[in-house]
Amino acid sequence: MRYLTETDIEALAVGAAILGTGGGGNPYIGKLRCLQELRRGVQVPLIDLAELADDALVMSIGGIGAPIVSIEKLEEGREALRAMHALEEFCGRKVDALIAGEIGGGNAFEPILTAAAAGLCVVDGDGMGRAFPEMQMTTFSIYGHSSTPAAVADERGNVVLFAKVASELWFERLARSTVVAMGGTAYGAEAPMQGAYVKRAAVPATVSQAIRLGNLVIGANREHRSAIPLICAHESGVHLMDAKIVDLKRHLRGGFSVGDIALEGIDAHAGSRAHVVFQNEFLSFERGGKVEICVPDLVVILDVDTGHAITTDVLRYGQRVSILGLPCHPLLRTPQALAVVGPQAFGLEGTEFRPLGSSSGRP
Secondary structure, three states: OEEOOHHHHHHHHHHHHHHOOOOOOOOHHHHHHHHHHHHOOOOOEEEOHHHOOOOOEEEEEEEEEOHHHHOOOOOOOOHHHHHHHHHHHHHOOOOOEEEEOOOOHHHHOHHHHHHHHHOOEEEEEEOOOOOOOOOOOOHHHHOOOOOOOEEEEOOOOOEEEEOOOOOHHHHHHHHHHHHHHOOOEEEEEOOOEEHHHHHHHOEEOHHHHHHHHHHHHHHHHHOOOOOHHHHHHHHOOEEEEEEEEEEEEEEEEOOEEEEEEEEEEOHHHOOOEEEEEEEOEEEEEEEOOEEEEEOOOEEEEEEOOOOOEOOHHHOOOOOEEEEEEEOOOHHHOOHHHHHHHOHHHHOOOOOOOOOOOOOOOOO
């Protein structure tokens, strides 16, 4: 166990944005709120999965909704805490620790902020190892845990409790409808899990991974070096392309920010063209009529100069970007997982998932 520091929080904001693959919510506000808590003297312990007792009760915490909405619709600050308390009351037991539903973007900070308010510890791991747009797409759900009972809360004081649903997909549909009615963003707590299950199903050490990744980028900026090759080396990724955004289509549909990006190569990649599709997160990278990277592997778009992530909510015409492909965790590559987070789950018909680094022609 160790306590999170201000340096950790600064690095986490950078690293979680990269792992968020464009989604998870902009981490800036979450970073500021966490720094404020630490400066008030609040200590938040971060514990390794191995330190978690088998009978500990662990609750997954996170935000829900379209990232572009969260820029203007600021949270009141205690939504996730209210959702957690409502679920504790319903279950009749206090939780022992919190874990992120997804490490990507602003959702990396929600369990930290809730733990700071409740006096709990945060588990070093999450349910995705990245960000995905739908609630059933966690390794917790994929490998057998029921997300309900669950609670969703908004900034107005509304708390909606889902006692039981027919399936994980139905929970996503009903919770998404609730979030749309709440204005496009809300914060939720899902059914507590036993520590023994979390040890098996969580993507391990992703908070530490994001902090290390963030420190790498911050250090490269300080030394006036390119962060791009360092990120690729650290994450066993590939540098796909440097490009300029020459067209951008983005709109809200069903509570998601969806669209596509047209890219035109610059510098060493001049003359090439590519295309990225997104649904809150970047789903696929296509060049020359061939999908080179797709979910569940990570398509990451970074500022070409700083190596900082560009989330889907702040994409704009003319941005100069670097596109990377990073491998997902093996927990997301099983047939069981691919049925939920593979390309067909996002409507990418005809697209075959070929793991990054495989011998099937992918870089």
